[in-house]
Amino acid sequence: MAEFRSNNVEEYFMGKTILVTGVTGFLAKIFVEKILRVQPNIKRLYLLVRASNPHVAIQRLHNEVFGKELFKIQRDKWGENFSSFLSEKVVAVAGDVSLHNFGIKDQILIENMLQDIEIIVHSAATTRFDERANLYGWQDTYALTKAMGEMIVTNMKGNIPLIITRPPTILGTHSDPFPGWIEGVRTIDFVFVEYFKGAITSFVGDPNITVDGIPADMVTNSTIIALVVHSKNHTSNNLLIYHIGTSLRNPIKMSDVQDIMHLYVTKNPWLKNYGKSGASIKKFTFNPNYTEDHEFPQHKRSRLKRIIEIYRPYYTEPESIFDDKNAEKLRMAIKGVDDVNREFNFDPKRFDWKDYLMNGNKNVFGLKNSGQWALKRSLFSTKRRLLHCRLYQRGAFTFGVLVPPWHIGGKNAAQEKLGANWEGPYQVIEVLGKGAYKLRMVEGAQVPKT
Numbered sequence: 001m002a003e004f005r006s007n008n009v010e011e012y013f014m015g016k017t018i019l020v021t022g023v024t025g026f027l028a029k030i031f032v033e034k035i036l037r038v039q040p041n042i043k044r045l046y047l048l049v050r051a052s053n054p055h056v057a058i059q060r061l062h063n064e065v066f067g068k069e070l071f072k073i074q075r076d077k078w079g080e081n082f083s084s085f086l087s088e089k090v091v092a093v094a095g096d097v098s099l100h101n102f103g104i105k106d107q108i109l110i111e112n113m114l115q116d117i118e119i120i121v122h123s124a125a126t127t128r129f130d131e132r133a134n135l136y137g138w139q140d141t142y143a144l145t146k147a148m149g150e151m152i153v154t155n156m157k158g159n160i161p162l163i164i165t166r167p168p169t170i171l172g173t174h175s176d177p178f179p180g181w182i183e184g185v186r187t188i189d190f191v192f193v194e195y196f197k198g199a200i201t202s203f204v205g206d207p208n209i210t211v212d213g214i215p216a217d218m219v220t221n222s223t224i225i226a227l228v229v230h231s232k233n234h235t236s237n238n239l240l241i242y243h244i245g246t247s248l249r250n251p252i253k254m255s256d257v258q259d260i261m262h263l264y265v266t267k268n269p270w271l272k273n274y275g276k277s278g279a280s281i282k283k284f285t286f287n288p289n290y291t292e293d294h295e296f297p298q299h300k301r302s303r304l305k306r307i308i309e310i311y312r313p314y315y316t317e318p319e320s321i322f323d324d325k326n327a328e329k330l331r332m333a334i335k336g337v338d339d340v341n342r343e344f345n346f347d348p349k350r351f352d353w354k355d356y357l358m359n360g361n362k363n364v365f366g367l368k369n370s371g372q373w374a375l376k377r378s379l380f381s382t383k384r385r386l387l388h389c390r391l392y393q394r395g396a397f398t399f400g401v402l403v404p405p406w407h408i409g410g411k412n413a414a415q416e417k418l419g420a421n422w423e424g425p426y427q428v429i430e431v432l433g434k435g436a437y438k439l440r441m442v443e444g445a446q447v448p449k450t
């Protein structure tokens with residue numbers, strides 16, 4: 001095996017053209033962000049987006065990809081040149097992976113893509129679990145169609161080198177581009193968020209089993225390293241499947257999750273407006289026979305019931321520990337190359353679950369997004385908007401007030417002490433003096449600067 005060097009990743013992606021699908025989704029945009037950061041001198045990124053025409057595709061990329069907080073390091077780095085950098089590197093392709101030639105009608109675009117593209121990162125998928133597929137012995141359509149998809153690409157790949165990455169549940173980023181980025185409140189996050197709000201204290205599951213989950217940036221890091229290692233070893237015709245999980249090397253049990261969730265909610269109580277205070281919330285329990293919570297709000301019960309049925313087999317049946325020996329071979333390939341290990345970490349042993357869930361990654365439970373969404377909803381109700389306008393005019397906030405994510409301090413920019421890095425919304429937890437406050441984030445952590 002050729003020895004890995006620190007600059008191999010940059011070298012490999014230099015001048016490359018990549019097609020990425022599923023980029024409006026959670027995982028693929030983390031990959032795109034990292035590639036643009038690690039090697040801005042890629043030649044081109046074709047980003048396939050479901051859209052009726054290229055203008056709509058560009059709009060979706062702008063709103064759902066490059067406009068996200070995830071790209072803030074890139075935006076800061078490029079400043080006003082970010083748009084021109086993107087126009088030079090990115091081609092928005094309106095298309096649908098279920099259609100012949102992705103449904104693209106523009107023959108010149110098809111020709112260009114066929115000629116240019118050297119790497120395809122296929123991340124588009126229907127990630128709903130809703131429909132049952134047990135007619136065929138599978139627990140849901142997701143697992144069934146994943147298996148079918150793998151069989152089809154394996155049979156049809158011809159001499160195109162193929163790598164399949166199989167992550168378990170993907171969680172918020174561990175560290176890259178910054179800790180705690182996650183998109184939306186997805187299926188199981190709903191349960192965590194309802195617990196933090198004090199609306200639910202149990203869910204279906206066996207506390208003794210190991211659950212598998214992995215931070216999203218570790219999945220994209222492993223994909224990048226797999227691409228580079230495969231290119232170096234010329235394993236062009238070999239199919240390799242990489243399990244990128246934690247269940248073998250850094251297992252966490254449901255009972256540990258229960259403990260960490262309780263500790264989290266005690267230390268970071270949800271705002272009073274949305275539920276009970278943290279201290280009064282009981283420890284969360286996983287119970288294999290759980291069916292429903294009689295105290296759970298009526299209007300959300302059908303969603304909860306659906307989630308219980310989806311997760312019952314995953315959280316109650318004998319645990320699955322995934323052998324990740326192929327991923328370990330990849331880690332061996334970069335062993336000793338310290339900067340690569342640091343920059344492309346996907347070693348499950350190199351993070352501490354409690355630290356990650358408690359401190360490093362406050363978004364893991366979907367809290368920040370959900371809290372901000374709930375806060376925005378309430379702020380935009382007329383009553384609250386008027387209240388905030390009045391407070392804004394007076395230039396004073398009182399204890400407990402929710403401060404909206406637009407700048408404070410009046411017309412004089414010098415007074416806007418929080419203006420430069422203003423990322424609210426915050427809650428005032430102490431009034432220190434005229435115009436000086438101690439603030440905390442919506443999800444509980446105190447803001448260091450007052």
Ligand SMILES: NC(=O)c1ccc[n+]([C@@H]2O[C@H](COP(=O)([O-])OP(=O)(O)OC[C@H]3O[C@@H](n4cnc5c(N)ncnc54)[C@H](OP(=O)(O)O)[C@@H]3O)[C@@H](O)[C@H]2O)c1
Binds near residue numbers: 095098168169
């Ligand atoms: N998230 C997880 O916990 C997890 C765990 C294990 C494996 N995975 C796998 O990782 C991959 C990415 O997951 P994700 O979490 O990023 O999913 P996601 O957030 O649900 O995104 C799915 C993406 O696929 C696109 N898409 C769906 N159908 C399409 C079609 N017919 N043509 C073109 N684009 C289409 C969606 O576009 P629209 O925006 O137009 O809908 C979206 O961009 C998937 O293969 C998923 O199964 C995810």
